[in-house]
Every structure is written in C-alpha cells, then in structure tokens.
C-alpha cells in the first residue's frame with residue numbers, strides 16, 4: 039500500500055537551476071514524486087530497475103502518485119524515469135506469462151486505472167522521455183500532452199511484432215496525436231520509431247540532449263498554462279479526450295484481455311519473446 043511521505047527538502051533533481059527550491063516529496067521505492075514549490079509542478083519519476091517494466095506494484099504506485107498530484111493541486115505533472123537509457127520497457131511480461139489469475143486481473147484493472155487517470159487528468163502533463171519507450175512505455179508517454187525526448191532512442195507500439203494486439207484504447211491514445219493513416223501503419227507494422235522519426239511525424243514534440251533539458255522543456259510547456267483558468271483548461275482537455283475515455287468498457291476489456299492472454303498460442307509467443315529478451 040502506497041503511503042505518501044510528504045516532507046520538505048532541497049531538490050537534488052533538476053540540477054543547480056532549481057536546487058534552491060524547496061520541494062515536497064511523496065515517494066516510495068518505485069515512484070518518486072517531487073513538487074517544486076516555486077513552479078508548483080510535480081515530477082513523477084519511475085524507478086524500477088532494470089527497465090521500469092510495468093508490474094502490478096509499479097502500476098499501483100503510479101496510480102497513487104497521480105491521485106497525490108491531483109489532491110495537492112499541482113500546476114502540472116512531468117513523468118520521467120530514473121534510469122539512464124530506458125523510460126519504460128512497457129508491461130512486465132512476467133505478469134502475463136504463466137500468470138496467477140487473480141493477480142492478472144488486478145494487474146490489468148490497475149493499468150486501466152493509470153491510463154484513465156493520466157490520459158483523463160485535468161492538470162497539464164508532459165513526458166520527459168529520457169530512454170526507450172516501447173509498448174506500454176509509449177502508452178504512458180502518449181497519454182501526456184507533450185513529449186520531449188533524448189536523441190537515438192526508440193518509441194512506439196510494437197505489439198504486433200510480439201504477436202499480440204494492442205488494446206483499442208492504446209490505439210485511441212496514439213490517434214489523439216497522429217493522423218489515422220499514420221496510426222494504422224504504425225500499429226500494423228508494430229513500428230518502433232527513432233527519436234528523430236518520431237519528432238518528424240509529431241509523435242514527439244521536441245528533442246533535447248539531456249534529461250535536465252527535457253525536464254526544463256516540459257516545465258516550459260506546463261507553464262504555458264499559467265494564465266489560463268485551471269477549470270476551463272481541465273474541462274476543455276477532458277471534453278476533447280472524452281470520446282476516447284468513454285470508449286473503454288472496463289469490464290469487457292478486462293474479460294477480453296484475460297481470455298486472450300490465456301490462449302495457448304499467446305502464452306507460447308510471450309514465453310519465446312521473454313526468452314529472446316533474456317538471451318539478448
């Protein structure tokens with residue numbers, strides 16, 4: 039169970055530019071949440087070595103962090119990773135391969151919850167993509183309103199390459215950013231874009247060299263809304279995203295996921311993929 043720890047500290051996170059700002063921290067081992075007192079912006083940092091693969095515990099803590107950001111009335115939220123080369127490797131394959139059925143259900147329900155909270159949040163959101171962002175990692179980044187990425191990385195929904203089908207709400211999330219034709223091609227190919235290509239097509243908004251610059255650019259984006267009335271902004275965003283949010287029928291989606299993941303050929307594919315990752 040995540041219990042936010044709120045203390046006052048000096049921020050070591052954003053380098054010298056922000057180091058004098060007092061921050062409130064609400065942190066656990068897997069997710070660190072730091073609110074800059076000057077900007078009022080929360081930085082939520084995923085910290086699950088080695089690749090921030092999204093298991094049930096990480097998802098639960100992300101869900102609680104999103105609640106805390108909402109409750110604290112932060113000016114906005116930046117999603118980042120503590121790891122040098124990976125933003126998030128997507129869903130943890132071990133949650134889906136030879137799964138415990140009760141945990142599998144919990145896992146998917148929590149993923150739905152995280153997406154609903156992040157994609158549907160009223161506060162401004164930005165992703166500082168300081169590492170690779172395949173599949174579920176790409177979903178998290180795409181659920182934010184702005185994406186800043188370091189060069190020579192990869193991002194995309196690669197599910198078809200794994201022999202699985204991205205759920206329709208993953209698709210809607212990409213469709214909120216890219217033209218339909220581009221989305222269809224990306225999804226059917228299971229395309230992983232380089233940072234540079236992702237920027238060219240508009241999947242990523244800016245390219246910067248360091249994580250610090252990414253955090254600074256995300257901060258600039260969120261500050262664009264400083265003078266926009268908060269409620270009006272939130273309702274506009276939520277109204278714009280409503281169709282995608284309402285399309286998710288949680289029960290039906292859960293049943294479909296459980297059914298498909300338990301299919302022998304899907305289990306076989308997941309097992310082979312997991313082995314190939316280990317042998318890499």
Ligand SMILES: CCCCCCCC/C=C\C=C\CC(=O)SCCNC(=O)CCNC(=O)[C@H](O)C(C)(C)COP(=O)(O)OP(=O)(O)OC[C@H]1O[C@@H](n2cnc3c(N)ncnc32)[C@H](O)[C@@H]1OP(=O)(O)O
Nearest residue numbers: 089091127128129130131170172173174202203298315316
């Ligand atoms: C009709 C059929 C329908 C079926 C429907 C099913 C329902 C649909 C549901 C699922 C949707 C799924 C979306 C997903 O998110 S699936 C996950 C997809 N993720 C990936 O493909 C990424 C895989 N990982 C990588 O490409 C790399 O690891 C990378 C992120 C680029 C980082 O590379 P690198 O830094 O070189 O690290 P390693 O590859 O050496 O990995 C280090 C260890 O981490 C383990 N690992 C990596 N990714 C995962 C993962 N996603 N889950 C669990 N574990 C992972 C890897 O095995 C290494 O482990 P070890 O050190 O023990 O060897």
